[in-house]
Amino acid sequence: MDDFASDARVFARSRMMQDRLHDLVPGGAHTYARGADQYPESMPPVLTHGSGARVWDVDGNEFVEYGMGLRSVTLGHGYPPVVEAVTRAIAGGINFSRPTASEVAAAEDFLTLVPGADMVKFGKNGSDATTAAVRLARAVTGRVAVAICDQPFFSTDDWFIGATPMAGGIPAEHAAATKRFPYNDLGALAALLSAGDIACVVMEAATATSEPEPGYLQGVRELCDRHGTLLVFDEMITGFRWAASGAQSVYGVTPDLSCWGKAMANGFPLSALAGRREYMERGGLRTDGERVFLLSTTHGPETASLAAFRAVVAAYRTEDPVARMEDAGRRLAAGANAAIAEAGLSDHLTVTGRPSCLVFVTRDADGVPSQAYRTLFMQELLRRGVLGQSFVTSAAHDDDAVDLTIEAVRDTLPVYRYAIDAGHVTGLLQGRPVAPALRRTAAPRRLATPFASLGGPRGRVYSNQP
Template sequence: MSAQWPQLAGRWVLDGEFTSEPKSFAGSRQLQDRLHDLVPGGAHTYARGPDQYPESMPPVLTHGHGCRVWDVDGNAYIEYGMGLRSVTLGHGYPPVVDAVTRAIAGGVSFSRPTALEVAAAEDFLSLVPGADMVKFAKNGSDATTAAVRLARAVTGRIRVAICDQPFYSTDDWFIGTTAMAGGIPAEHAAATVRFGYNDLASLADVLAGDDVACVVMEAATATAEPAPGFLAGVRELCDRHGTLLVFDEMITGFRWAAGGAQAVYGVTPDLSCWGKAMANGFPLSALAGRREYMERGGLRTDADRVFLLSTTHGPETASLAAFRAVVAAYRTEDPVARMEHAGRRLTAGVRAAVAEAGLTDHIRVIGRPSCLVFVTGDADGVPSQAYRTLFLQELLRRGVLGQSFVTSAAHGDDDIDATVAAVRDALPTYRYAVDAGSVAGLLQGRPVAPAIRRGAAPRQVAIPSGRPGSRAPRTW
């Protein structure tokens, strides 16, 4: 390989900013093995699992600051994705840290509502003018499932129509439609139907029987913008068929705008579900919507009450204080503009480097500037998990960590330029794999795999002899 491609010599790591020596992942691998013994899948979120990263280098992190993170081996990285898109202001953002510190000094959880809950709800509703009421919870699945339950109660219908988009909930009504449907009654999945994004005809077909309780969708995604008139058409179809419209704002909220996609595109849903970036990584989600529907979960209704959301930790003070600090930042600092600036600079730099390497048909950066993803193709330009893994591997060697190029407001020009330099330095290896038609000899370990799949293969992890769980399985 070195004889054919002398430019690869010494370029397994980037000389200069990060390190001139190969990174060690020994500590991370050891802790990852321990995690497999203690936590199913080795992580508490499937998207954070080791099967989503190169097998030989699964960084186990210790801390972060701004857009930089460090692992147990002392390696430093520029991070993208930023906590699965939950951190927009940067790790350890001082106003959030200060607000949380003040709040928890006075207690975290009480037996009655706090004044902070009033202030946080007022802040939220000031950002989302189409919503009259809000209820806080801890994760996005709580909010989307509460929306589905409420829509079923309001309409008396069971069926749910979901847009053909990646993910909505960990609960049965959605997971039952995926490859990981084990343990979910088939009738639960059968009550959920799909329609196509930017395809009003497919939605009209789904709603034709007037038996759908709600339409659940993202108004936009990283790679798909609504066609002119599409969202307005969805709104009109829902109104015509007596179906509630639910926007999932988990990603678009505080990334497209503080008021979410509905503020950008001017279409108001009946209910909306929020989470991720609303508290800069602190655990907080929300269900918001029109008063006539939300009151069904309260005490001012004559109808049968809906068990909407009732969580011990939903209103804890740390996350609500973090949320209020985030709202203040969005009112005064324009983090969305900074994320988009970083994304545009990164897109331009990576595309230029890829073009110089003759790899335009093999590596692409696509998406909204504040929510970028990269697409990695094989020798024929076909998207490939093996080539994606090679790209991830080479970026990790050079101090860049991320399953995407999703930026935060903490990504400065120097961080972006260092990332572009790392990409440029990694491309000769990728070029070699494209010309060879294979990643053989370049990829250390097995390729990454889809996070949601039926079996553990192709990244199944063997149970070492003598480890917990190595005994024979029980026969029921």
């Protein structure tokens, strides 16, 4: 397969550091979606830094990055106004024993952006926000069951993870209280709600590849009102990527509660639960009812992330990051799909989705979605300087980054064509295919257990690493 060799990139140091991570951190990453099993086995870049839409790894390789911190970065890595705002904030201390003026200003900024919400409470990660929403809905309604849309991910907590294949350690009754319904199917949701035991409906208003059919979200709102069920929108991805005000503003449907995170602080750790005053006050001091432990975190209101959030809000007011993301996405999808069509591979490889949230779909010789062919495509992109599990853009993806990516796609197509004609990836794929992040067992990417090979947990074999 030497005919397909290109841009020789060395990953030796990344592989060594990834091995070390497996000794120190379960799964070799602190986020399952960032795990080594989500990338080609021979090419697990361990990164050192980024700027704009580009990142560098420990071997000195430079990549155009997509996905951008699991969609948490919309303005680009190291975006100067955010960096400057954070630098000013941390110079005065970041965590105190009483609220700061920053909390007032950040809450006012947020509620100006999201007019459907009356109150907001900040946290550190999205799971805390969605779980607080579920807890609040259960307290308000006196019900236990939760209806979740059949969408990828809502929380690391029991009420959601118990309903996934990775449910080890979660009581069965927790999983049984969570019920799924398909997107764009009002009849299925109506049947679930008719039992009268659903505290809340948790869903994304839209996803990268699924837009609401006309009247669907309005119908969900009506069903929730009819059955006394709270409607919770997960705006983790759609917030600041569909619009600064989230998908609820795009589609004109106001939820009772909404949960935010990811891009609201351009990668800095910040999340939010927002909603109607009559519900949110149940977690405060102006209620006569039993109080709800809503959100209470030591680091939720630290000043660095609030400063980052306020700088993001300013950028969305004075610039148009969503338009830039969408322009880059449209150019990339058009260029990549044109090259794929020229190669006669449109039945096997497609770039699709909302322009600000593109994904690529890989299929085998029979047209069946394939993890092996996905891995081959990612492998060949990595060789050509493109890193990502998707083509999710940021406002920093300029014409040069998009052009490089289109050319990289074009250069991968002879390899993909060869694999389609052969009917397999044997001899082309270096290592095992990627696997779903949430699965019951470590197989098919289970690793052997050499722990001592790198000196045990206290060994510091990378002391020169920045």
